[in-house]
Each structure stands twice: as structure tokens, then as C-alpha cells.
Amino acid sequence: MDTANEPLSNPFFADEDGLIQFAAPNGRYDLRTAQGGLDYRVGVQCNDxxxxxxxxxxxxxxxxxxxxxxxxxxxxxxxxxxxxxxxxxxxxxxxxxxxxxxxxxxxxxxxxFTGASTANLANATDPTKGGGMSAFSHAVNYPEGTMGAHARGIVSVKDAPFRAMGNGINDDTSAFQALVGFESIVIPPGTYKITSSIDLSATEIAFQKGAKLSISAGAVVTLGYLKAGLHQIFAGSGEVTVTSRSDYIFPEWWGAKNDFGATDSYQALQATLNVSMVQRNVVKLSGNYGIGTRLSIAAETQIISDRRSTLRPASGSGLQNGVLFLPGNALGRTTLPSLALFSGVAIEIRCNLADIYVPQLNTCGTAILIHTAGSAAAGKASVLDSIVRFDAVSACQNVAIFRSDYSLDVIQGVGVYGNFITNTINSVIFDGVAAYNDGLILDVLAIDFVTGGGAVLDNRTNEPVPRFTAKVRSWLGGNGFVDTSLPTQLAKGRWDHAELDFVNAASFDERHLGSNLIRASRILMRRGNQKQFPVNLVKLSTGKSGFNNGRMIYNPRFLGAITLVADLAAESTTSYYFWHIFADANYYGWKAQLADGADGMVIITTCHDQSATENGRVAVVIKNIGTVAIQSGTVMYLYVEKE
Structure with a gap:
């Protein structure tokens, strides 16, 4: 039926505004609407x-x-x-x-029914009566469970009989001292001058916005559980301690500014870190701060940061270095803000057992410095079992430096893990003096060397770096490797027993690696969707110039081919050669296995690294174990692998 109770045809049509009105008995209906190529079904419930x-x-x-x-x-x-x-x-x-x-x-x-009398409401001793519901006085000790006892526990510092002024001029110390022992305190807006030490650690304190304690030099105010927003509540040159009753503390309480470095928030940030070091509360960073002095973070300090939080040099400060983790054993994971614009070192680590996460490191000289600062006078220092994680390092000249100041120092079990590194010159540097470095790791998804002149691995000490692991799991490349004057190097200095695993790496040759720099190491280069064509080995008389267009090869696993240039008599041997950037004068560093050809008449007797004689040269010696000669022109294929 339509709205005039007239029967409707089926189908029926909307009016010019697209409106459909109809009535039907109680029940659920399947309404189908269609126009042009559109066709919908809608369930409709009709109720009387x-x-x-x-x-x-x-x-x-x-x-x-x-x-x-x-x-x-x-x-x-x-x-x-x-x-x-x-x-x-x-x-x-x-x-x-x-x-x-x-x-x-x-x-x-x-x-x-009789209501409560005024006398009952004012009764100070009987919990079944008023218990201080009227005629309340802070001077009365009300029984536990009464309204008076509860009201006495929640007081304002400006209430009688305390009557703090909060004008920043009058001394309010006595008013706060009278509050010791109260369960809960409210501090209304105002600046309260404190001139001597007070311990309110047993009291819950709520700072209303605009409330601030101005603490004079020499005074120590000890607080417990605090409620306050992200605004300043402490001022003056005195000291504030917030006990572990407050799980979290915020640098904004000490006056840190979320202004992207327009002001220097160093004092506020450092004061917050110092409290956490002693009390073990967690520092929460959520702003964009500037500092004019490098922050020193004790190993015991605990920090968590909002992902949007940042730290940078304060405007006009010229600060070069950002954060220093002091020696000691760290407690749990530390989450830092993103760090940017530190021309020296963004993060320096001298502690053990650290687990540090920083989202981004942008436009810094060195992103991460692992540093042992031992000396003959102070003794050896160590950084043990610490890791640093990041999402991205961008436009930093160096990603990670491992540095020792004293030959007895130890850096062991330290790893740098990340997602993406872009626009860098050096990924890993070892400098300072040669010390005990072992079990160190760089493990990232991708590295993009935008300019040349640097290296994936750069050892600037006078001793080889042992057992370093470098993994690039997705992509290793960039314009740095094709720089015609100073191409990015795979390694500078000596590296022994390393493990290198690079996926989708750029094509390398002798321009990217000097002779015998990576020795006795396990190397894996993997490239996807690339058909492997055999590399033709040559006779020594042909030389490197006749091998692979005069370029060394770099893949540690490859398919080789030997085409005999002369008949190979029965029981005779002959040698063919290839040149490889990872040849390292390690006699047992290569293995070769025949894949096809010569119908079982040939064996490989040796795969001999001769790079001590000629840079990159490796000899493969084959022997005819048959009873007849193998004809010139016969082609044999072999698998060659760097062990």
C-alpha cells in the first residue's frame, strides 16, 4: 500500500527526489532497488x-x-x-x-523515618553517625572509615590551618611541613617558595595546572606519588627527588619545552634522568626537545619515548654530541627519541647489557659510537652484550664506530640492528687502538651508499678485526659503488674470520676491495632472479687480462667452465685460473667440483689460492684419470665455492 492506503504495483517507482514510501503488515520484507546497472537488496522491517x-x-x-x-x-x-x-x-x-x-x-x-540530625553529622567519633560530615576540622583525628577521616586525608595546601600563600614571595615551607603525614594533598595554582628540606614521600600529591614549587638552593624536597600534567611543577636551584611510588616521571615537570629546540631543555632532562637513576622510576619522553649540553644517562636509568618525540641541539648552542650512556650494567630496554642534527656523535655507548631502540637518526656525523675509554691509569674498560636498534639512519656520515682507547679494553657481543640506512659514507668503522673485539654484528635490511669514498667495513686499527658479522638482508648498493674516482669499498683494513651475507648486492670487482683484506672468512652473495652463466677459466699465459673482460669476479659461489686449449694426455694434469676479489692467500679457502663434461675421465686435484703470488689469482688443477687423451676443445663445467 502507498501512504494513501492505495495498492502499489510491483515493481513500484521512486518519486523525482528518489523517495519511496509504502506501508505493509508487520513483518520483514526483501526490498529490491534497481536503476541502470545498479541492483541492491535491502532488508526492511515493518511494524504497526x-x-x-x-x-x-x-x-x-x-x-x-x-x-x-x-x-x-x-x-x-x-x-x-x-x-x-x-x-x-x-x-x-x-x-x-x-x-x-x-x-x-x-x-x-x-x-x-528520621533523617540525620546536625548533631549526628558533626559527631567526630561514631562511624555510624556523621563522622565529621559537618563541622569538619583538620585538627580532629577522625576514626578510620569515617567521612571526616577521608576528608582529612585530602587537603589543599591553601586550606586552614596551613594557608600557604603561593605567591612566590612568602616562605611557604612551614605550610608544607605541616602537611607531612596527610594521605593526599592538592596544590592549587601558584608558586610556593620552599627554603628547607621536606619529606612528603608518603603523601599523594596532585598539582593543579599552574602550581609550582620554587625550591631554594640547599633544600631537598622528597615526593612520592604525583599527579600532574605535562607542565612545569618544579623550579629553583634546590633538589627534587620523586620516589618509585611514581612509576613514571616527565621532564616537563622540571621545565622541559616541547618546542623543537627553540629553548635549551638540558637542565630539565638531565634532572629527570638523575632521579630515575636513583629511584628506578621510568622517564617518559613525549616532546620535541632541544639541548645545549650532551645528556649523560646512567646505565640504571629507564627511558621510554613516544615515537613522535625528537632530540636535537638547542637553537644556537652549536652542540655536536647528543647522548652518552655511562659505564655500568643496564636495566631493561631503553627507548630513545629520534635524534637529529648532531654533527659529532648522536649516541655513545659505554655500558653493558644495553638494549637501546631509537626510531631514526638523521643528519648526524656518527649515528652510533661503541666506546671503551680505558687507560693505563684507570684500567681496562668494556662494553659487553649491548645492542642498538633503529628504524632508519639517514644522511649520517658514519653509521657505527667501534672505538677502544686502551689495548686491554674489551668490546664483545655487541650488535647494531636496523631497517634502512641511506645516504651514508661508512657503515662500520673500527678506530682507536687495537683491543679485544669479538662477536660484533651489523645486521640491517638495506644500505644505500649515495656517495663514494667510504666503505662497508673500515678497520683503521693496526690489527685485523676478528669474527665480525655483517648481514644486509634485502639490498646493498648505491651510487657510491659506481663512483669513478673513489668507489665505496667492501672493506678497508684487515678482517679475519668474518661472516658476510649480502642479498641483492651490487656487482663488485677489484676496484671495491684491496688484496687480502678479508681473510679466512665465510662470504655469501645472493641475487634474485638472475640466471647464472658459466665463468670461463683461462690458462696462466692468457692472464687476468683475458679473464672475464679483465675484471675479477665477486660471487663466492659460481659456475665455472674449462675449455681445453690442448689435448690432455692420460694421467696428465693441467691448470686453469680465475681471479676473485675474495681470494685471500688461504690455501684451503676454495673447493671445486666437476658438474659436467669429460665423461668421468677428469678429477679436480686441487683448488689453490695463489693470491700471495698475484692478487686475486686461484688455480684449479685437473687430471685425466682415463687411459686415452681428452681432446682439445672439450668443455667441462665445475662448481666453485669460497669456503
């Missing part, structure tokens, strides 16, 4: 309006009946049953029209 109104009215009537069953309304005398004739129940009420009182059915009899 009169039925709905009747149901609502019945529900209201039931509620009224229920109320009438326990509240009888005005009556002249105590009733004997409920209005519906059922037995009366505890708590039923009615209004007596004779004595104008409210009467309640309690414990089987009707009783007049």
Missing part, C-alpha cells in the same frame, strides 16, 4: 505503530504497578498488605497524611 504504542503503554503500566507495590502513596494509617493484596516486604514505604511523616516497613513493623 499502534501495536508499538500499546506495548509501550503496557510497559509503563507495569512499572507503575511495581512502584505502587513498594511505595503505597498517601494513607491515613499503617496498611496491612500491599495495594495488590500481597504481603508487605522490607523497605516498603507510604506517606502518613495524619502526622505528615514518611513511614518505612522495617523488621516487620511500620517505623517513622
Amino acid at each position: 505503530v499502534d501495536d508499538a504504542i500499546a506495548a509501550a503503554a503496557a510497559e509503563v503500566a507495569a512499572i507503575k504497578t511495581e512502584i505502587r507495590n513498594w511505595y503505597y502513596g498517601p494513607l491515613a494509617e499503617d496498611p496491612l498488605t500491599r495495594p495488590d493484596g500481597t504481603d508487605m516486604e522490607e523497605g516498603d514505604e507510604y506517606h502518613n497524611t495524619v502526622n505528615h511523616s514518611r513511614r518505612v516497613f522495617m523488621q516487620g513493623v511500620w517505623t517513622a
Whole structure:
């Protein structure tokens, strides 16, 4: 039916505004709408309006009946049953029209209800009465559980009898000393001058916005559980200690500014870190801060940071170095803000057991410095079992430097892990003096060397770096490797027993690695979707110039081919050669296995690294174990692998 109760055709059509109106008996209908190429089905529930109104009215009537069953309304005398004739129940009420009182059915009899008297409300000792609900006084010790006891525990420092002024001029020390022992304190807006030490560590304190303690030099204020927003609540040259009752503390309480370095927040940040070092509360960083002095972080300090938080040199400060982790054993994971614009070192680590995460390091000289600063006078120093994680390092000249100041220092079990490194010159540097370095790791997804002149691995000490692991799991390349004047090097200095695993690495040759720099190492180069063509080995008389267009190869696993240039007599041997950037004068560093050709008549007797004689040269010696000569022109294929 349409809205005029006229039958509708099926299908029926919307009006010019696209409106459809219809009526139908109660029930659910499948309404199909179609126009052009569009076709939709919509479930529609139709309800009779009169039925709905009747149901609502019945529900209201039931509620009224229920109320009438326990509240009888005005009556002249105590009733004997409920209005519906059922037995009366505890708590039923009615209004007596004779004595104008409210009467309640309690414990089987009707009783007049009497409200609490003023005297009862003011009673200071009986919890069943007022217990201080009126005539409250802070001077009265109310019994536990009374309203007075609760009210006495929550006071304002400006209440009588404390009456702190909060004007920054008058000394409010005595007012705060009188609050010692109270359960909870509210500090209204104002600046409260404190001139001597106070311990309020047992008190819960709520700082309203605009409330601030101005603590004079020499005074120490000890606080416990604090409630405050991200605004300054401490000022002056005195000291504040916040105990571990406050799980989290914020540099904004000491005056740090979220202004992207427009002001110097060093003092506020360092004060917060110093409290955490002693009390073990967690420092929460959520702003964009500037510092004019490098932050010193004790190993015991705990920090978590919002991912949007940043740290940079304060405007005009010229600060070069960002954060120093002091020696000691770290406690748990530390999450730092992103660091940017430190022309020296962004993060320097001298502690053990650190687990440090920083989202981004941008436009810094050196992103990460692992540093042992031992000396003959102070003794050896160590950095043990510490890791640094990052999401991205961008436009930093050096990603990670491992540095020792003393020959007895130890750096061991330290790893640098990340996602993406871009626009860098050096990924890993070892400098300082040669010390004990072992079990160190660089493990990232990708490295992009935008300019040349640097290296993936750069050892600037006078001893080989042992057992270093470098993994690039997705991509290693960039314009640095194709720089014609100073191409990026795979390694500078000597590296022994390293493990290198590079996926989708650029093509390398002798321009990218000097002779015998990576020795006795396990090397894996993997490139996807690349068909492997055999590399033709040559006779020594042909030389490197006739091998692979005069370029050394770099893949530590490759398919080689030998084409005999002369007949190979029975029981005779001959040598063919290839030149490889990872040849390292390690006689046992290569293995070769015949894959095809010569019908089982040939064996490989040796795969001999001769790079001590000529840079990059490796000899493969084959022997005819048959009874007849193998003809010139015969082609044999072999698998060659750097062990």
C-alpha cells in the first residue's frame, strides 16, 4: 500500500527526489532497488505503530504497578498488605497524611523515618553517625572509615590551618611541613617558595595546572606519588627527588619545552634522568626537545619515548654530541627519541647489557659510537652484550664506530640492528687502538651508499678485526659503488674470520676491495632472479687480462667452465685460473667440483689460492684419470665455492 492506503504495483517507482514510501503488515520484507546497472537488496522491517504504542503503554503500566507495590502513596494509617493484596516486604514505604511523616516497613513493623540530625553529622567519633560530615576540622583525628577521616586525608595546601600563600614571595615551607603525614594533598595554582628540606614521600600529591614549587638552593624536597600534567611543577636551584611510588616521571615537570629546540631543555632532562637513576622510576619522553649540553644517562636509568618525540641541539648552542650512556650494567630496554642534527656523535655507548631502540637518526656525523675509554691509569674498560636498534639512519656520515682507547679494553657481543640506512659514507668503522673485539654484528635490511669514498667495513686499527658479522638482508648498493674516482669499498683494513651475507648486492670487482683484506672468512652473495652463466677459466699465459673482460669476479659461489686449449694426455694434469676479489692467500679457502663434461675421465686435484703470488689469482688443477687423451676443445663445467 502507498501512504494513501492505495495498492502499489510491483515493481513500484521512486518519486523525482528518489523517495519511496509504502506501508505493509508487520513483518520483514526483501526490498529490491534497481536503476541502470545498479541492483541492491535491502532488508526492511515493518511494524504497526499502534501495536508499538500499546506495548509501550503496557510497559509503563507495569512499572507503575511495581512502584505502587513498594511505595503505597498517601494513607491515613499503617496498611496491612500491599495495594495488590500481597504481603508487605522490607523497605516498603507510604506517606502518613495524619502526622505528615514518611513511614518505612522495617523488621516487620511500620517505623517513622528520621533523617540525620546536625548533631549526628558533626559527631567526630561514631562511624555510624556523621563522622565529621559537618563541622569538619583538620585538627580532629577522625576514626578510620569515617567521612571526616577521608576528608582529612585530602587537603589543599591553601586550606586552614596551613594557608600557604603561593605567591612566590612568602616562605611557604612551614605550610608544607605541616602537611607531612596527610594521605593526599592538592596544590592549587601558584608558586610556593620552599627554603628547607621536606619529606612528603608518603603523601599523594596532585598539582593543579599552574602550581609550582620554587625550591631554594640547599633544600631537598622528597615526593612520592604525583599527579600532574605535562607542565612545569618544579623550579629553583634546590633538589627534587620523586620516589618509585611514581612509576613514571616527565621532564616537563622540571621545565622541559616541547618546542623543537627553540629553548635549551638540558637542565630539565638531565634532572629527570638523575632521579630515575636513583629511584628506578621510568622517564617518559613525549616532546620535541632541544639541548645545549650532551645528556649523560646512567646505565640504571629507564627511558621510554613516544615515537613522535625528537632530540636535537638547542637553537644556537652549536652542540655536536647528543647522548652518552655511562659505564655500568643496564636495566631493561631503553627507548630513545629520534635524534637529529648532531654533527659529532648522536649516541655513545659505554655500558653493558644495553638494549637501546631509537626510531631514526638523521643528519648526524656518527649515528652510533661503541666506546671503551680505558687507560693505563684507570684500567681496562668494556662494553659487553649491548645492542642498538633503529628504524632508519639517514644522511649520517658514519653509521657505527667501534672505538677502544686502551689495548686491554674489551668490546664483545655487541650488535647494531636496523631497517634502512641511506645516504651514508661508512657503515662500520673500527678506530682507536687495537683491543679485544669479538662477536660484533651489523645486521640491517638495506644500505644505500649515495656517495663514494667510504666503505662497508673500515678497520683503521693496526690489527685485523676478528669474527665480525655483517648481514644486509634485502639490498646493498648505491651510487657510491659506481663512483669513478673513489668507489665505496667492501672493506678497508684487515678482517679475519668474518661472516658476510649480502642479498641483492651490487656487482663488485677489484676496484671495491684491496688484496687480502678479508681473510679466512665465510662470504655469501645472493641475487634474485638472475640466471647464472658459466665463468670461463683461462690458462696462466692468457692472464687476468683475458679473464672475464679483465675484471675479477665477486660471487663466492659460481659456475665455472674449462675449455681445453690442448689435448690432455692420460694421467696428465693441467691448470686453469680465475681471479676473485675474495681470494685471500688461504690455501684451503676454495673447493671445486666437476658438474659436467669429460665423461668421468677428469678429477679436480686441487683448488689453490695463489693470491700471495698475484692478487686475486686461484688455480684449479685437473687430471685425466682415463687411459686415452681428452681432446682439445672439450668443455667441462665445475662448481666453485669460497669456503
